[in-house]
Amino acid sequence: MTASIHPHNRPGTLTIGSVPSRTTHGTDRPHHARPAAAARLTLLIATILLAGAGAAAAGAAAAGDDAAPAPGIGERPVPGASEPLTLRISDAVAHPGGVAAVVIRTYSSRPVGQGQLDFFATPRASALSLGRSRRGIAGGAGPLAPYLIGHVVFSGNGDVQSMVETPRDAPDRLRLLFVSPSGSVNDLDGPLAALFFRLPADLIPGTVFDLALDGGSLLIDENGEPVPIEIRPGELTVRAYGDPRLVAADGDRIEPGETAEIGVETFEPFGLTAGHVVLRYDPTIASGPPAIRFDGRYGRAAFTADVSTPGMIVVDFEAPYGSLNRDVPGEFIQISLPISSSVPPGTRSPFEIDPETWLEPLGFNGNLPLVFKDDEIEIE
Numbered sequence: 001m002t003a004s005i006h007p008h009n010r011p012g013t014l015t016i017g018s019v020p021s022r023t024t025h026g027t028d029r030p031h032h033a034r035p036a037a038a039a040r041l042t043l044l045i046a047t048i049l050l051a052g053a054g055a056a057a058a059g060a061a062a063a064g065d066d067a068a069p070a071p072g073i074g075e076r077p078v079p080g081a082s083e084p085l086t087l088r089i090s091d092a093v094a095h096p097g098g099v100a101a102v103v104i105r106t107y108s109s110r111p112v113g114q115g116q117l118d119f120f121a122t123p124r125a126s127a128l129s130l131g132r133s134r135r136g137i138a139g140g141a142g143p144l145a146p147y148l149i150g151h152v153v154f155s156g157n158g159d160v161q162s163m164v165e166t167p168r169d170a171p172d173r174l175r176l177l178f179v180s181p182s183g184s185v186n187d188l189d190g191p192l193a194a195l196f197f198r199l200p201a202d203l204i205p206g207t208v209f210d211l212a213l214d215g216g217s218l219l220i221d222e223n224g225e226p227v228p229i230e231i232r233p234g235e236l237t238v239r240a241y242g243d244p245r246l247v248a249a250d251g252d253r254i255e256p257g258e259t260a261e262i263g264v265e266t267f268e269p270f271g272l273t274a275g276h277v278v279l280r281y282d283p284t285i286a287s288g289p290p291a292i293r294f295d296g297r298y299g300r301a302a303f304t305a306d307v308s309t310p311g312m313i314v315v316d317f318e319a320p321y322g323s324l325n326r327d328v329p330g331e332f333i334q335i336s337l338p339i340s341s342s343v344p345p346g347t348r349s350p351f352e353i354d355p356e357t358w359l360e361p362l363g364f365n366g367n368l369p370l371v372f373k374d375d376e377i378e379i380e
Helices: 037-062
Strands: 085-089 092-094 099-105 112-123 148-153 161-165 174-179 191-198 208-213 218-221 229-232 234-238 245-250 252-254 259-266 272-281 291-293 302-306 312-318 331-338 348-353 358-361 370-373 375-379
Touching: 085 208, 092 099, 099 112, 099 234, 112 191, 148 161, 148 174, 174 191, 245 348, 245 375, 252 259, 259 272, 259 375, 272 331
Parallel strands: 085 229, 092 234, 245 370, 252 375
Antiparallel strands: 085 099, 099 191, 112 174, 112 208, 112 218, 148 191, 161 174, 208 234, 245 259, 259 331, 272 312, 272 348, 272 358, 291 331, 302 312, 348 375
């Protein structure tokens, strides 16, 4: 067992991963360490508690109308219970032989102390052409599971301990177990965890994997109570080696008078050292200026934002040593845009990346091919 990689912006965050080979995902600084006995014991206790929580929920459901069962995964909660916490697997892209970063994120903050996330990936078409036996592949194993090279779980207090295992009764799954003594996992919404895979070099470009969490997944809050969750799947697309990296505007679907959470996102890790991003939206749908923020879980960056011109957002940033987007891809620019209550439902308003936008990737002297994709803000 080796210690998994962890983002450089979270000093003190310990993540422990069971991986088949050295733990690295595109850096030249792999970490080699063995977990302390205390860490193993802590995770063992967490596993027992998680099993108990799952059994308790099942027992309550079987007890009849007099019991108060916990809401099932993906189900609406009983009256008075909290709304489910959405766990979304973000879409990912990688080339054959490259690193795929599968990010599990949330859209609302709700502190979590323990978790068990059962992950699986299903290819839509058989695209593996393995010419030789690979260590870790067994009959019935999923195509991605043997290629795990690292993982990370984020904790606001930096005290999370975690490990990945393959359940004996489900060899096509990966089970991510974690515990935070302070209950500070997901104290901020956004990326909760990530799994990193080194794809086989002989995968066929165009292959798509469906990514999901199964019904055995559990989250326990800081008070030891189960957290109802709603799971949204994602997909991993294998691109050709020379294809450009995708950078996309990320819109939102909301009701009039609410705040649209929009931004700019990536789908695979590549370090960014600087950028000039110009975004455009229809100013008539807004009730006020947008607020801009960068999430440190995607890497360190200093930025300025100009929102003085209605309908236009200009963001300039610098990231030391290409730390932004180097380890964890996703919505590295986040924007909150208040929407007017007078906007008619059914309005679909463009949210676009202006051609003036440029990004400077680490080590490519600006020659890394990028493609930008626009989106929209939909008013329900």
